[in-house]
Amino acid sequence: MTCPSCQSNVPDGARFCPNCGAPAPQPVSVGTYTEPVAEGDNPKEPIVVGDTTVRVEGELVPVVDVELGPRNSVYFEHHILLWKQPQVRLGFMNLQNAGKRFFAGLQIFISTAQGPGNIAFSREAPGQIVALRLRPGQAIDVREHQFLLATDTVAYDFYWQQGLANLFLSRTGLFIDRFTAQQGEGLLLLHGYGNVFEKTLAPGEQIDVEPGAWLWKDANVAMETVSVLQSGGAGGGLLGALGAFVGGASLIMNRFTGPGRVGLQSMTYHEPAAEGAQQAGGQSNIGGVLGSLFGNKQ
Numbered sequence: 001m002t003c004p005s006c007q008s009n010v011p012d013g014a015r016f017c018p019n020c021g022a023p024a025p026q027p028v029s030v031g032t033y034t035e036p037v038a039e040g041d042n043p044k045e046p047i048v049v050g051d052t053t054v055r056v057e058g059e060l061v062p063v064v065d066v067e068l069g070p071r072n073s074v075y076f077e078h079h080i081l082l083w084k085q086p087q088v089r090l091g092f093m094n095l096q097n098a099g100k101r102f103f104a105g106l107q108i109f110i111s112t113a114q115g116p117g118n119i120a121f122s123r124e125a126p127g128q129i130v131a132l133r134l135r136p137g138q139a140i141d142v143r144e145h146q147f148l149l150a151t152d153t154v155a156y157d158f159y160w161q162q163g164l165a166n167l168f169l170s171r172t173g174l175f176i177d178r179f180t181a182q183q184g185e186g187l188l189l190l191h192g193y194g195n196v197f198e199k200t201l202a203p204g205e206q207i208d209v210e211p212g213a214w215l216w217k218d219a220n221v222a223m224e225t226v227s228v229l230q231s232g233g234a235g236g237g238l239l240g241a242l243g244a245f246v247g248g249a250s251l252i253m254n255r256f257t258g259p260g261r262v263g264l265q266s267m268t269y270h271e272p273a274a275e276g277a278q279q280a281g282g283q284s285n286i287g288g289v290l291g292s293l294f295g296n297k298q
Contacts, residue, residue, distance in 0.1 A: 020045070036199035036207075036264055039192075042129045049133070049151055049187040052115070056129045063122045064129060064148055064189055068115025075112045075156070076121055076149035085117035095156065110156065121148055123191040130190040130216065130263060134181035139219035140188060142177040146215060147190050154179050154186035161223070178219065190216055194267025201258025208253040212268030218260030226255045 003010050003017040010017050042056040051069025056062050063082060066074060075093045084090075093110045113119050132140055134154060150156065157178050179188050192215045199207055201221060208226065217223065256262050 034200070036197035036262075039128055039130065039196040039198065043131050047131055047133075047187060049185055050153070052151060052187070054131065054187065054189070056131070058122075060126050061122060061124065062127070062129045062191075063120050065118070065120045066113075066149070067118055068113060070116045073112055073114040073152045074119075074149045075110050075152065077145070077147065078109070078111060080121045080123055080148060081111070082120040082122045084113065084119040088117035088119050089114040093156075112152075123148065125191070125193060127191050127193045127265070127267070128196045130192055130196055132188045132190070132216070134179070134186040134188060136181050136184060139178055139180040140216055141219050141221075141223075142179060142188075142190060142216045143214060144175060144177060146192070147177060147179070147188065150179055150188045151186050153181060153183045154188055155182050180219075190263075192263065192265040194265055197264040197266070199262045199264065201256065201260055201262060203259040205258045206255055207262065208255050209262070209264060211252065211254050213264050213266070214254055214256070214262060215265045216263040217256060218262075221260035221262060222257040224255050224257075225252055227252050 003020060042059070042062050044056075047054040050072040052072045052074065053067040055065045055067075057065050068074065068088060091112045091114065093112045095110060129148070134140065157180070158175050159178055161176055179186075196215065201207065211225075214223075
């Protein structure tokens with residue numbers, strides 16, 4: 001688990017954070033199964049990495065307030081910059097595989113900010129901030145377009161989510177961002193829509209998640225796309241698929257297999273749709289491409 005106060009890793013079963021002493025979130029157990037734990041709030045204490053200090057302010061639409069020292073820099077997505085001091089220098093970061101990113105429909109330019117000075121960011125959407133401290137060599141996989149910023153000690157790449165099921169069925173996206181700490185400790189901040197939950201999977205333990213609901217995962221957690229027919233139990237099978245269809249829910253799920261952590265979000269942003277239209281998680285891969293080619297232009 002992640003400490004809600006200082007964002008340090010908390011060992012499974014611990015009642016208090018070994019770093020700051022704050023009470024650790026306690027999962028609810030049903031038999032041998034432990035439910036995902038809600039992130040109680042945005043990080044309350046300042047987070048210090050190198051000569052960079054990060055504070056999360058506000059509640060409904062949180063703001064990430066960064067005090068940059070002269071040695072470190074951060075990189076961030078476009079359109080989330082809120083304010084900065086004039087002396088903070090902005091630039092662009094070179095991304096690996098820029099050609100592949102372009103043809104995949106991913107962003108090929110990432111902005112950077114070099115201190116010293118103050119700079120702030122906001123996603124302009126209700127939600128919670130997830131701050132992940134990364135040890136050297138530790139890697140985190142993140143849903144497309146949901147990272148806010150990272151320190152310059154964290155490498156940014158992406159990979160192809162393989163399998164025909166992902167191509168034809170998944171609404172998660174064909175590509176997943178991967179962030180890896182390389183030179184010392186790193187910090188990665190994400191914006192989760194709605195409320196954020198965390199589930200720690202034991203080796204071999206699985207959880208099926210609606211495609212729009214997953215936010216991040218440890219890189220060693222396996223992910224695959226399954227249909228509701230494959231998702232067993234009382235809610236699976238043919239009746240489960242019919243129920244999902246009639247109820248306007250997704251007919252496919254993302255299955256995660258441990259060991260490792262999975263971050264979940266209770267809300268996914270959707271563009272305005274007609275009254276009564278089906279609301280499915282994420283964005284259809286094929287539909288999104290075809291829609292961009294043949295859809296109405298505004």
